[in-house]
Amino acid sequence: NAGVTQTPKFQVLKTGQSMTLxxxxxMNHEYMSWYRQDPGMGLRLIHYSVGAxxxxxxxxxxxxxVSRSTTEDFPLRLLSAAPSQTSVYFCASSPLLVQETQYFxxxxxxxxx
Amino acid sequence: RKEVEQDPGPFNVPExxxxxxxxxxxxxxxxxxxxxxxxxxxxPKLLMSVYSSGNEDGRFTAQLNRASQxxxxxxxxxxxSDSATYLCVVNGxxxxxFFGTGTRLTVIP
Numbered sequence: 722n723a724g725v726t727q728t729p730k731f732q733v734l735k736t737g738q739s740m741t742l743x744x745x746x747x748m749n750h751e752y753m754s755w756y757r758q759d760p761g762m763g764l765r766l767i768h769y770s771v772g773a774x775x776x777x778x779x780x781x782x783x784x785x786x787v788s789r790s791t792t793e794d795f796p797l798r799l800l801s802a803a804p805s806q807t808s809v810y811f812c813a814s815s816p817l818l819v820q821e822t823q824y825f826x827x828x829x830x831x832x833x834x
Numbered sequence: 835r836k837e838v839e840q841d842p843g844p845f846n847v848p849e850x851x852x853x854x855x856x857x858x859x860x861x862x863x864x865x866x867x868x869x870x871x872x873x874x875x876x877x878p879k880l881l882m883s884v885y886s887s888g889n890e891d892g893r894f895t896a897q898l899n900r901a902s903q904x905x906x907x908x909x910x911x912x913x914x915s916d917s918a919t920y921l922c923v924v925n926g927x928x929x930x931x932f933f934g935t936g937t938r939l940t941v942i943p
Binding site: 754763765771826828 | 842870874879883921928934
């Protein structure tokens with residue numbers, strides 16, 4: 722099993738550009754989520770999904786969209802990048818409940834100029 | 835008020851020392867508690883879940899105090915490989931988790 726994979730590992734964007742951060746898991750997990758991690762702050766939940774076709778907002782959803790067309794994939798879209806979105810983004814998955822162990826991907830480092 | 839608060843450290847301890855971290859949480863209805871470990875520029879990984887009765891895994895002991903709304907992590911006989919940031923995690927509802935900012939530990943030879 723590859724676990725949770727994320728691409729790209731690094732990305733530089735200009736303000737106003739859009740892009741999609743990819744996340745995939747091969748563990749047949751129902752629950753998937755996206756977090757951002759900023760210095761001096763804990764990981765903050767952006768969006769999550771409890772199964773294919775179901776998504777919901779987390780703590781900091783503004784400026785991001787998600788979709789869950791398959792169990793395996795959970796892409797995060799930045800609609801119009803802003804410098805405030807410079808961060809490290811982690812995707813995570815767990816079998817069903819958030820209370821279970823979260824398996825994190827290696828992260829995507831994003832710089833918005 | 836933050837959902838989860840931790841002392842950011844850093845804690846610098848010699849090899850073999852015992853070190854303890856505390857974490858407080860604000861939601862008295864929280865039911866699930868965890869400690870995650872995050873190495874520099876890596877993803878967080880589960881260290882251990884925290885149960886009401888307290889639990890131990892080798893050199894690591896986690897305890898929960900619901901009355902005072904804090905959880906603790908004790909590391910005995912610290913190793914160089916224990917150097918990392920330790921994240922306190924508490925569930926905030928059915929489908930989300932709240933992460934502390936992390937406590938940074940450096941074990942010195």
